[in-house]
Amino acid sequence: MRKLSGLLLASERRAITGLAGLYATRMLGLFMVLPVLALYADELVGATPLLVGVALGVYGLTQAVLQIPFGLLSDRLGRKPVIAAGLLLFVIGSVVAANADSIGGVILGRCLQGSGAVAAAIMALLADQTREQVRTAAMATIGLSIGVAFAVAMVLGPWLAATFGLSSVFWFTAMLAALGLVVLWKLVPPAPRRLRHRDVGIDRRQLNAILTRADLWRLDLSIFALHLVLMAIFVAVPFRLVEAGIEAERHGLTYLGIMALAFVGMVPLVVIAEKRQRMRGMSLTAIAAIGASLVGLTVFGGGWALFAWLLLFFVAFNLLEAMLPSMLSKLAPAGAKGTAMGVYSTSQFLGAFFGGVLGGFLAQQWGLAAVFAGSATLVGIWWLLMLGMPTVPHLSSEVVALDDDQHGDALDTLMTSFADVAGVEDVMVVPEERVAYLKVDRQRLDEDALARLIRSSRNRGG
Template identity: 75%
Template sequence: MVSRLLLATERRAIIGLAGLYASRMLGLFMVLPVLALYAEGLDGATPLLVGLALGGYGLTQAILQIPFGLLSDRIGRKTVIAGGLVLFLLGSVVAAQADSIAGVILGRCLQGSGAVAAAIMALLADQTREQVRTAAMAIIGLSIGVAFAVAMVVGPLLASAFGLSGVFWFTAGLAAVSLIVLWRLVPKAPQRLRHRDVGLDRRQLKSMLGRTDLLRLDLSIFALHLVLMAIFIAVPFRLLDAGIAVQQHGSVYLAVMALAFVAMVPLVIVAEKKRCMKPVFLTAVAGLMVCLVGLGMASTWWALVGLLLGFFTAFNLLEATLPSMISKLAPAGAKGTAMGVYSTSQFLGAFLGGVLGGALAQHFGQDAVFYGCGLIALVWLAVVWGMPAPRHLASEVVALDERAHGDALDTLMERFAEVAGVEDVLVVPEERVVYLKVDRQRLDSDALARVAGSRHDHKGA
């Protein structure tokens, strides 16, 4: 059995790439709690155009993330990531210098055009062995969650001290530092490989789009980020109306995000360990809907803060469990493609959420933003209500013994399928790996090791 301890190069790659991913997300989200407030000083600003500025990055991100990922297979991961960071830096500078809402929209769209998430994940997969890749991906996921929470706090503090342009200049600085980290800290990958557990395979795309169970989850992340982006057209003004000064918004978000994280953790444990994923998921969607409607009616600061706490507890819970559900439902060897569709849905939701929130605020007032989002959550709940409970299957990647070839490969799928606890098998000879979906409670690890050969390693996801 190959050791699961991280090698020095793997540790450097994980730290560096997690930092790149987190700093990019930090820059994208810092404007979320402040743009609507500070846009009043921009020429031509209307609620609709402010919403477009908030969500504009999502459109370019959705359009370009898959092409950039495929391009990294051809010309190199670091080259594509560096190009994306340059676009992100350029967009930040354009937005920082803008004195009109049109300039901010352009800057945000340029920020989103640096769509390097898929390339970062592919480089991480190139840099890590199968048996440690799950831990590496988990660190990336954790860094994104932390970046979002930090952005909600740091954004108001920076805007209060330096204005909206200061937020964008800080983001540009993050992008510049990220370029240095990319070339100085992240080691060069030994080779570029296709990883079906991470990257998108165009041959699998049609089948993923035909899976109703996966489409429900794609709709879920679409709706989740739609309502997130939409409500920040109105939430900052709600805080002001409740008597909370702009300078105190960062403190409010700090308390809310910290408590929401603490409240979310036991619910994730119940969902995963107690195998109650569907009830927890439906409860979170219903709770989100109730909080959205409540935000439309809240008139006191304590009601507003309490409802925001409920909203972000449900939001964080869904952010944590939806990717897990995708992993459980995706066929063996298709998780990367399923996640590609899922991510595109997320970015499209962010874009349309900004536009919808701005349109509702402009034509019907701020209350309509919350009620409209509550209606969307109700439709979302209706769509997912009848879904089957996801089976608690985990992904395994087994590296084939170098001696396995010819007739041995022809019968390998059957031999793996006979192992107790193995539910789905995909053998990929050119990658010299086998992708499995397994029930860990029933998995015969010793039998799996014997089938894989004496020189094997495997990882769980």
């Protein structure tokens, strides 16, 4: 077994920087339309609240349908060509939406944007470019970049739309995707031999086991519901800001203040949930807070109360966005995190689609208040379903590289030896990847015994 340095290599730093930037700019382009489309839809022929909702969320449908095929194609054709094709589709979709004078054209453009479903391929390339012991930190960087992209989109989108018109939002996203192509080929190092990584990619043989686990599908339900509610309420939120006397060109500054305060409020709650192992209780509290904010927006949505309810919503939203992937990582079996995350991501995109459709339908049939009331009702059902969520074990994932000359009975013996170490809760050895996936309880882990096992195995291999 080889023990490599945990410090990043120069090639790893380049790969992480380039791919995190690529992922962030792509998500920025998808999110920027969220706070502006409903407000400026009267410029589009045939626009109705329902079709505006479809335009907001339809990218999620094509993302959900195509992300797994794009990931599988990247295994066969190579990561960079598939990612480049996805970015090109995103550019085409952005240009189509920018030139559209009807809501149908915008819907088509958003479909094409979402069809460039390269998230799985980007994560697989990042796994190809990084060693096992730094991969978790690399993935966390991607997660952080998504959060930053969302916050920036909420500020930048309203400013662009107010200054240059709705089409400028789509032209800007096209420029970002084109820049992403340059980053992909110039900054990201050449792709090494393509491998499958069970901590990143989907293994179809594991799907049934993942889909039938109640604790994991509750997390899939949670991310589905969270993004459903987010997409639904942005059919109505921009109009509530206008009713509160905030001009469209100042919406970006309003979102900036709310997002900044929400981030400050979220951080200590994440620390409490992680350090004191209260993730289940904190997640139930966050869901209840989202429900309360939606009730408030339904009944007391005017004046300063509007900002208070939006702040509460985004504190809870950001808290769940941070906690849910962490909970899934702790609950997923050893060697199955990639498959679990694939199902989770698909649920997120489907939630965005159905949220847009639901928000548009409710607004068209019964008005803005119905959007918040309907969303609050769904959140109440979500909270009740989450009551059955078990306590989340405080486990960490470890990936250990194996020697190439270890195989057969030696690997079986090694897996048993890993399982016998105190604090190692689950083990999967994957000979074709030359790695062992471990789930460990760090409070109970006998690190000395694990280190001796690693050294002993290396000496036998040598």
